[in-house]
Amino acid sequence: MLVNKLSGGALHAVFAPVGNLARVDAVVRRLADAIDLGLLADGEQLPGESELSARLGVSTVTLREALMALRQQGLVTTRRGRGGGSFVTVPDQPPAARLGHRLADWSTEELRDLGDHWAAISGTAARLAAERTEPGDLAALLRSLDEFEAAEDLAARGRIYGRFHVELAAAAQSARLTKEEIRIQAEIGALICLALGEDDGLASVARLQRALIRAVRDGDAEQAGSLAERRVRDAMARLIELRLADSGQGLSGPDPPGRP
Template identity: 80%
Template sequence: MSKLSGGALHAVFAPVDNLARVDAVVRRLGDAIELGLLADGEQLPGETELATRLGVSTVTLREALMALRQQGLVTTRRGRGGGSFVTTPGQPRASRLADWSTEELRDLADHWSAVSGTAARLAAERTEPEDLGALLRSLDEYEAEADPTARGRIYGRINVELAAAAQSARLTKEEIRIQADLGPLICLALGDDDHHPAVAQLHRALLRAVLDGDSEQSRSLAERRVQDAMERLVELRLTDSG
């Protein structure tokens, strides 16, 4: 069963808006699976329903599902109880820190900070405490998780859930795209167990601000959280090149 809220799931299954429709569906669903937004073993909606929700033909959807099966991200079972099921990979797609310049990382930090800060501000203004259940569960999982790779996936899910709480489909889809690009790198930034409690503490402070309806504090803490993660990546990048 999916751990995402309705708003986040809506963004995952919203109509694609790319002319290369097969590639767009593969990217959308592949990113969601890689990030752990769709749970391992979770059954996808039926082909007709999923094609309708994504705004594509069933032929396009079947081609996309075939590509996802070839990537090992989807398993299809036939017969009673059959369908397409998510297969979460053991490791996120490889992304070498050396492929990013420090300027690119800082530019991405600016973009991510703007998206995350705006999402946090709107979440504080628009959401109700009872709508934050999925985000609370993700925070609990993050604090309890010992494996850096799993922590990285949960971290990505927390960011998506925060954007979903802003009740903005565009912000949520943009956050998914950012997390898909950053996922493997975030695992590096979160790999230091000594740093884990500080990240968890900042998450909790951000959630409290959202629950309190403090929009400016929520924005500030969201931007600080992004800058903290990206500064660690820049430091790692400089160390690697040294």
């Protein structure tokens, strides 16, 4: 099939410029998350080095360092010669374990700051959506809520959770907020699946989303805004707790300094 998984709509975000993070880390995170989320499939060829570095907005040198790190993590294989290039390798490890590894790349301060930014975007989007919404706008959100509850695996649930945020921003009638929501999701990526947790956590996330849709429907901007902010804060708080539990719980990460 001719479908190119590397372009179009929300997926532009995978290869959009990585911004002002430490660049090598940012490229590694972006691509590793895309692999964990299934945006890049096993065996898929990445664009050539010059194209990829141009699209990500990093130098070729930075890209090479990032590809080297990805090779060390076993997420990318590079073949030389004719028909060569860099190819995605999806490891056999279960997604949760790989995500735990990914979480170790973030400091708690970075997670807290990302949460602040995300809450600002989501909260504003929800307030505006409550002011600007009409019944037709709610159909997409209600469908996403149903699919979220019915999702069979972590990755699917994370994708639909992300789509709910994007749909909410679109209901605000703001292309900028929508793009920003997509960008933030590309940055946090597959980690959000960890934040959603299991059973109890899921039920409370779904309850919150339902209440949020009601507030938007009723045009209650303040309620919608604070629910949307709470939703983001809850998710980020879970991530930060997981990150702090990291060394004790055996989520694999870099060894702390001074440990043999």
